[in-house]
Amino acid sequence: MWYRSASCILDKxxxxxxxxxxxxxxxxxxxxxxxxxxxxxxxQNPDPHISLYYQTRAAHHAVVTSDWLAQxxxxxxxxxxxxxxxxxxxxxxxxxxxxxxxxEFNNWRKQPDLAEAVAAIRAxxxxxxSSQATTxxxxxxxxxxxxxxxxxxxxxxxxxxxxCDLFMRYVTRTSALEHEDFNSAKSRLLxxxxxxxxxxxxxRKIIAMLSQEFIFDGCTILxxxxxxxxxxxxRTAAQNRKLFRVLCTEGRPDRTGLRLSNELAKLDxxxxxxxxxAVAYSMDEVDMVFVGADGVVESGGIINMxxxxxxxxxxxxxxxxxxxxxxxxxxxxxxxxxxxxxxPALHPIDFGxxxxxxxxxxxxxxxxxxxxxxxxxxxxxxxxxxSVVSDELIQLYL
Amino acid sequence: MPEVNSLVxxxxxxxxxxxxxxxxxxxxxxxxxxxxxxxxxxxxxxNQADALIEAVKAVGEExxxxxxxxxxxxxxxxxxxxxxxxxxxxxxxxxxxxLSLSAESDNEDDVDQDDHPVLSATxxxxxxxxxxxxxxxxxxxxxxxxxxxVPQTSSSGGDSEGKSKSADKNLKTRKLKHNxxxxxxxxxxxxxxxxxxxxxxxxxxxxxxxxxxTLGSSRTVTEFLCAAKEKKRSFRVFVAEGAPRxxxxxxxxxxxxxxxxxxxxxxxxxxxxxxxxxxxxxxxHAVMANGGxxxxxxxxxxxxxxxxxxxxxxxxxxVHKLCPLYPHNPEVLLNExxxxxxxxxxxxxxxxxxxxxxxxxxxxxVVNPAFDYVPPNLxxxxxxxxxxHNPSYMYxxxxxxxxxxxxxVRRRSAS
Numbered sequence: 001m002w003y004r005s006a007s008c009i010l011d012k013x014x015x016x017x018x019x020x021x022x023x024x025x026x027x028x029x030x031x032x033x034x035x036x037x038x039x040x041x042x043x044q045n046p047d048p049h050i051s052l053y054y055q056t057r058a059a060h061h062a063v064v065t066s067d068w069l070a071q072x073x074x075x076x077x078x079x080x081x082x083x084x085x086x087x088x089x090x091x092x093x094x095x096x097x098x099x100x101x102x103x104e105f106n107n108w109r110k111q112p113d114l115a116e117a118v119a120a121i122r123a124x125x126x127x128x129x130s131s132q133a134t135t136x137x138x139x140x141x142x143x144x145x146x147x148x149x150x151x152x153x154x155x156x157x158x159x160x161x162x163x164c165d166l167f168m169r170y171v172t173r174t175s176a177l178e179h180e181d182f183n184s185a186k187s188r189l190l191x192x193x194x195x196x197x198x199x200x201x202x203x204r205k206i207i208a209m210l211s212q213e214f215i216f217d218g219c220t221i222l223x224x225x226x227x228x229x230x231x232x233x234x235r236t237a238a239q240n241r242k243l244f245r246v247l248c249t250e251g252r253p254d255r256t257g258l259r260l261s262n263e264l265a266k267l268d269x270x271x272x273x274x275x276x277x278a279v280a281y282s283m284d285e286v287d288m289v290f291v292g293a294d295g296v297v298e299s300g301g302i303i304n305m306x307x308x309x310x311x312x313x314x315x316x317x318x319x320x321x322x323x324x325x326x327x328x329x330x331x332x333x334x335x336x337x338x339x340x341x342x343x344p345a346l347h348p349i350d351f352g353x354x355x356x357x358x359x360x361x362x363x364x365x366x367x368x369x370x371x372x373x374x375x376x377x378x379x380x381x382x383x384x385x386x387s388v389v390s391d392e393l394i395q396l397y398l
Numbered sequence: 399m400p401e402v403n404s405l406v407x408x409x410x411x412x413x414x415x416x417x418x419x420x421x422x423x424x425x426x427x428x429x430x431x432x433x434x435x436x437x438x439x440x441x442x443x444x445n446q447a448d449a450l451i452e453a454v455k456a457v458g459e460e461x462x463x464x465x466x467x468x469x470x471x472x473x474x475x476x477x478x479x480x481x482x483x484x485x486x487x488x489x490x491x492x493x494x495x496x497l498s499l500s501a502e503s504d505n506e507d508d509v510d511q512d513d514h515p516v517l518s519a520t521x522x523x524x525x526x527x528x529x530x531x532x533x534x535x536x537x538x539x540x541x542x543x544x545x546x547x548v549p550q551t552s553s554s555g556g557d558s559e560g561k562s563k564s565a566d567k568n569l570k571t572r573k574l575k576h577n578x579x580x581x582x583x584x585x586x587x588x589x590x591x592x593x594x595x596x597x598x599x600x601x602x603x604x605x606x607x608x609x610x611x612t613l614g615s616s617r618t619v620t621e622f623l624c625a626a627k628e629k630k631r632s633f634r635v636f637v638a639e640g641a642p643r644x645x646x647x648x649x650x651x652x653x654x655x656x657x658x659x660x661x662x663x664x665x666x667x668x669x670x671x672x673x674x675x676x677x678x679x680x681x682x683h684a685v686m687a688n689g690g691x692x693x694x695x696x697x698x699x700x701x702x703x704x705x706x707x708x709x710x711x712x713x714x715x716x717v718h719k720l721c722p723l724y725p726h727n728p729e730v731l732l733n734e735x736x737x738x739x740x741x742x743x744x745x746x747x748x749x750x751x752x753x754x755x756x757x758x759x760x761x762x763x764v765v766n767p768a769f770d771y772v773p774p775n776l777x778x779x780x781x782x783x784x785x786x787h788n789p790s791y792m793y794x795x796x797x798x799x800x801x802x803x804x805x806x807v808r809r810r811s812a813s
Contacts, residue, residue: 166538199538213726328535376688381534382802383724385688385774387790396535 051156051345051365101127101146102153105160115228117163117329118200120150124167125193128186136182140172156345158295158303162332167193169396203327203380204229208236211325211378215242219287222247222279222315225305226256227292229325231263233378234290238267246271247282249307253349253365256305276307280314289315293326296379297334298393300371300386302326303342306364312373321375328379331393336368402438406431406457413464413471421470421683422617425718426589428461428474433582436478436575446574447486451479458807467734467769469684469692469721472807476722478582479804485577588783592716593618595783597625603712603781608633608676611709613665614640614694615649616681618714622781623679624656634659636675640694641665642740642766665696672703682715684732686725687796689774689789691715692732695767701776710778717782720792722800728771738764 104126108119127146133139147164154160171189207229215221215237221244223230237244246264248271251257257273264271274282289311293302302308302324315322336342347365355361371386378384381392409431412418418427435457442449458475465471596618604610604626610633612619623635635658639646646662653660663671672678678700684692691697691713704711725732738744741764750762774789781787787795 166535213724216726328538331535380538382793383687385790385793387788388793391794392535 050348052154100130101150105150105153113228114197115200115327115329116157116159117166117327118197120147120160120163121167121193121196123150124164125190128189128193131186134182136185139182139186143168143171155343158332158334159330162295163329165333165397166329167196200327200329203329204232206380207325207327207378208232210383211323212237212240212242214288214323214376214378215244216287217243220245220247220285222249222283222286222289222311223260224249224257224279224289224291224308224311225251226260227325229327229378230290230292231260233325234264234269235267238269244269247286248273249276249279249311250274251305251307252276253347279307279311283314283318283320286315286320289320289322291322291324293324293330294366295330295332295334296324296326296377296389297332297336297368298390299335300374300377300389301336302369302374302377303334303336303366304369306367309339309367309369309373312369316373322373324374324377326377326379328381328392331379331389333393333397339368342366342368402435405434406460410460410464413461413468416465420617421468421719422589422592422716424465424468425470425474425716426586428471429478429582429586429589431461432457432475432478433579433586436582437579439575441575447482450482450574450578454479454482455807462807467732469723469732470718472723473684473718473721474585475807476800476804477585477718478578479807480799480801481581481585482578483801483803485574485581489574489577589716589718592718592783593621596714596716596781597621599781599786600626601629601631603677603679603786604631604633605676606631606633609636609674610634611636611638611668611672611675611678611700611704612649612680613638613646613668613696613700614643614681615645616714618716619679619681620649620652622714623653623658627656627658632659634661636661636663636671638663638665638668638696638700640696642736643694645694665699668700669703669706672707672709675704675707675709678704678709678711680711680713682713682719683769684719684721685713685715685780685792686728687722687792688724689777689780689792690725690728691772691774691777692725692728692769693772695770698770698772698776701772705776711772711776712779712781713772713777714781717784717795717799720782720795720799722796722805725771729767732769732771734768736766736768738766741766 101123105119105123108114108122109116111119114122124143124146127143128139131139131142133142147168151161151164170192211233215233221234223234223246234246246261246269248257248261248264250273251260252275257276261271261273291302291304291308291311293304295303297303304324312322334342344363345365346363348363349361351361371389374386376383376385377389384392409418409427413424418424432454436450436454439450439453454475458472458479461475462472600622604623610623612623612635626633635650635653637646637650637653637660639662641664650660650662680693680697680700682691682693686692693713701711703709747762750760774792777789779786780789780792782795784795
């Protein structure tokens, strides 16, 4: 559950206290099965200690090969969290669409090359396909239900929410749909949904192209975390025979930086690994900071992997530009007021040694970087300054 | 069209030799040269807009290369390209919307030529509009016209239409050109009246008994201050002299002549005086897409002083100075080194300068950069002919005046 203004905080607090015992029953018990689930229509996270978003990311990191896609499709159902799919298939027969949409989303999401928003929109498309609705209004209501259940199923994934919102907005407000009869409107929606994958792929290319003139010969780029867009940017720069060096943070706890450095080494880009705490130490040799984003919020700030905020702070204090590469469908209607003002995305941390039970561990996996620390956002809409983001969002949702 | 070529060449030479200075004069001349170029240009019967755009791009590239530091040239070339696109679009929309005979035959002709499917009226208009409109979240999911293509047979062309077709075509040719030239005329008009439009806003910004600081001289700033004076505001002006050209002296003289209380200070005294100042008002050489300003040298220091003392730093700039490019290393790449004679008297220093040295490498260097880059976070407000804008709002103005396809004027083949 997200709140959009300060006045909602109180509501949220109230809701939380009511909701928490309901939706998160007995975290101590073993992974809850469908039969035990008190709310069959509310799907359960199989492991409440890790946010769903990071469960899939972890799955992606385990196997990163090009034929993963094929494997994933073949392995659907026999996958690591087959408990989930079993649950849902069992539950799906009971209560219909809401379940199948989550399933569908999970299937799409398992493909490592597919962005979350694309998966969300494909899942919504499957709702349209299987829908029995005969009028636009009915279809809209069905879609709304489906997107709500998707959103509430994984509140930690920002681009899922943003993707759902974007598609819903397209369905409800596009004037082109008004003039057509229902079936052609439906097929048009399906076609657009199918092509969204393409749009997302093209967006990455556009971003890579836009950012090229900002990468100059001999520069040193600091990157944090693994982002497909940033990788695409760097890959394009390498293909354009730019000479540059990359400093990669390690990216604890899921070591995404190691993965990025792997990929960069394959491209013959000189790369150096840093531990996350060495950022300030090496900032003076850095010319620019490049990060991706889980989501871009209305203030123009970004929500990204833990550590982005401190890197941006260090960069700001040393007058280095911070560039964010993010597709425009990651723009989300959120306005976090501070770090804790978000649904925490949890990620367990392996410290290597047993931690005494009295010691508390901060397991939140991402932070919010306010807009004043960002220089530019490279999006498929162009090179934007942070203040443009809210403008775009207002235009879309007003 | 030899006379046009000679006109263009003459302008090119002037630009290269830096005979034309000042962004306003350059902008105006560029627009005029382009106008005569367009009016002399012979256009083919089909795809005129594309042909015209290609031709203007070719000339524009030469003009930009002649003086890459004078960004106004590129701005005007892009504005003219945008005008051509817009006029073409409005013609297409009007033609298709009216469902006139000429429109239909035009479409059909296009089919014969490029073997594209005929598009329905709304689809054509929508497609054309979307090419002009900058991309936005709103249009992310919206469609391309492929899906709405209607079969070719929809416009049944016969032999009888042949004659009227060519006649209409000629009409359309002339219409496009006519409209473009008219719009360019408007652009020239805008450039020459931008001072007045900016000056009109003076009373909103300058208040009674305020102290204004400015650096160097800018026509726009002079007009702005005088306009406030004419509206019976009494205020004082500090003029930093603007070394090494000392244009501030001329400005001070003019202001004093108009009855304004004026004080001249050296550039190095800006920090000393800034605490008494209520507002800094300066002109600019160019405004970049991120809201950064290319301004006469010394401006960054003034901006920093203003920020240190929380004095509003206001930049006056006509819309023709608005450049859709992002500054990359602007201190070097968008700068120009002027003659050292402005700084030193050659006679006195001839011993240690280039020619006096026997050993080859001179011990004394003179560097005389013309411009400073002021980053956007130091600018409080831009006042343009369309009103006051925040630096972060520049992108929106850019979207109004330029189309995204024209940002890179250099043609693909050349690069």
